[in-house]
Amino acid sequence: MFRSIPSPFQRRGTLVLLLVALIMTLFGSASPVFADGLPQALLVVPTPTFVGEPYTFTVAFDNDNTATVGYGPYIDLALPAAGADGAGAQLDDGITFTSAAYLGTPVVPVIPPFLCTGNFTHPLTGLVTACVVDTQIVILQPPYGSFTPTQPPAVLEIKTDLSNLADVGTPLTIRASSGFYLGNDPLDNPVSDPPIIQATTATASVTPILWTLTKTYIGPESETATGPNFPRQYRIDIDIATGQVINNLDITDLLPPSMQFIGVDSVTTATGSPTVTDLATPSTSTPGGTLTRRLSSAAGTAGVQDASLIFSFFVPRLDAASGVILPDVSGDDALGINDAQANGTWDTADGRDLDAVVANDVTPTDHTLEEQSIAIQKSANNRSDAVTSPGDLYQYTLDVQVSDYFAFQDVRVDDTLGDGLRFDDSFPPTLSCSEHGTTSTGVFAVANYTVADNWTDVNGAALPNPGTPAPPHTLDPAANNGTTKLTFRISDQLVALGANGQLVGGGIPNGGTGAGPLSNNPLLPFGPTTCQITYRATIEDRFTDVFPSNDFSIDQGDILVNTAIVDGAVLAASNLVPTGQREDDDTAATISIARGDLSKTIYAINGDTACLPGNCNGASETVLAPGETVTYRLRLSLPTSDIEKLRLSDFLPLPIFNVNDNTAPIVSAITTFDTTVSPAPPPAGTAKFGPTDNFFAESGIQPNVIIDSLANSVTFDYDNYDDVNNTPNQIDILFTVTASYAPFDDKLLLTNLVREQETSTNAGPQVR
Incomplete structure (x- = not known):
């Protein structure tokens, strides 16, 4: 069965060439101990997974010995082929092997996979090996003849099929063990150097599921300015296991009392146009309520959106109980907690299992929305090339929205460029604001923005020069930390552009409401009040002040951080006089330096x-x-x-x-x-x-x-x-x-x- 040869030797096909970066988790379980725990099979098993769909997990081989090389590494997998109902002569409804690969290169089982009857003679070790009855045994060899103690783990990707008859919610156990079939030398000499077998079998469980529900906020940074000028959307996606059918599928959204329903935008399935029944529709004038649409049926496909519902909403001034959502005086933000649910009737494919009413409501909080009186978002765009590297020029965009129900003055944005980023003086920052039907656009006057340098140059002198810097630059008196602090005085720049320096929401009339109330719903007197700032910055060759590794060079994989805060003085909606309170919102953008291949x-x-x-x-x-x-x-x-x-x-x-x-x-x-x-x-x-x-x-x-x-x-x-x-x-x-x-x-x-x-x-x- 085995033989040793001194020469010649044959390289088996093309060498597998590896790039390895692995972290594995071991799931231990009790089993007989055959030898010291040198070889180790390590399972990483994602859970849950859909019934009737391909299922992929990984098993890694490692040598836990601190000094001894092992020869002839192998892995024994035991897959729960029988499933929950397939023991003996019954039809199997578990997991079966499809293929294995090592960094994209196929790994063929030593012998064809087979069902265990209690034990088997191992084709590599020659030993009688116990196994769990009705599991499918798969014997694999990582493409190594030897495995050293400090060698990175060899991770095999295992592809399997989960039966479309699998019992939803019943965990299935995957087992893995490993060994060195040649022992501690490369010869077939089992008497003096017997095979080494993993001491404890690794186990992990996977739970079959029928479907998932995912809710997505279609809007900026999980936040919104309040008011009907800022309509937002939610999308609820139902992903059903391929080939499975859910009849009378009800998709439900429970709007919190701070969200005003506008309308349903679409109800779709991946397989055509279903019959859609309106079971519940929230009021379009009173916030909150329940939205439910029933689809006659939906079938699982290979995609992730087998059924979808999209609806629009906004955050009004008053909630369902006529309470003010955001305090008029302070403008403090609030949170809107939204829940989505689904239920239907599942027509099971396995005649041994009864059809069932199924529900999906994993969490009562599917999304939390920040409801703001003033909001800001930041984005970054590389204007140099597609590969981020030192010397590249980035354009940053800051978008600000003011609630329909609030007004501000003395509005400013404080933006902090992290160490490694430098403001580009050759591109003066620009401002564009739309308010009450008027758009004000222009380059920031030097007097209306500040660039506070808080970093050190390569010679140790504070920049941009040792003396008094020219505006808009100033020297930050704080200890140097590598940052550049930008202050954009929006209100001052609006005055320079001929406006009054106030940002008044679209629901507030010119001059304020006077003794009258604010409008809660459309129609409002004006459209949305928004501003946009653009400026540019370059990626430097080095960090100047903060470099934890003690290497100041900006290298592959380094991270460059930028943060910003918008802040303004709240005005009373009645007369546009300051309330004495201020409100702010923050945002951030991160850049990573590219790595090579x-x-x-x-x-x-x-x-x-x-x-x-x-x-x-x-x-x-x-x-x-x-x-x-x-x-x-x-x-x-x-x-x-x-x-x-x-x-x-x-x-x-x-x-x-x-x-x-x-x-x-x-x-x-x-x-x-x-x-x-x-x-x-x-x-x-x-x-x-x-x-x-x-x-x-x-x-x-x-x-x-x-x-x-x-x-x-x-x-x-x-x-x-x-x-x-x-x-x-x-x-x-x-x-x-x-x-x-x-x-x-x-x-x-x-x-x-x-x-x-x-x-x-x-x-x-x-x-x-």
């Missing part, structure tokens, strides 16, 4: 770049003999050439490539790095730059080569580099290793992987 390929076999897997003398597989060489190629694109503690680690498979082996003719230890940039493959034991490498010419960095005996890895350590010009470049490394004479089992899979490790200034480490 990592790739790995086999570059040459025995120095021949034309003889590659799948294309070597007509053979579909590449056969190597001891003493023959393989050249690997690692490439990493750098959008900005700013790096921080960058390492590329390649984990080589044992026993054929030993990173410590440097005895001719077998040379796998990389002891030399040649800085020549060329397409020529390097000799064994040597690394060099490949033909597309231009980062060396930019940086002059020759990476430090680190050999890790325990991991059997070679690492190319670039440490840090800051490119003030932020030029895109590429790292291209070639290195060559020699196949050894070490004997190993002929079924041993020979795969290796590359891992990139890099930190960032403020976004934490990145591993992939």
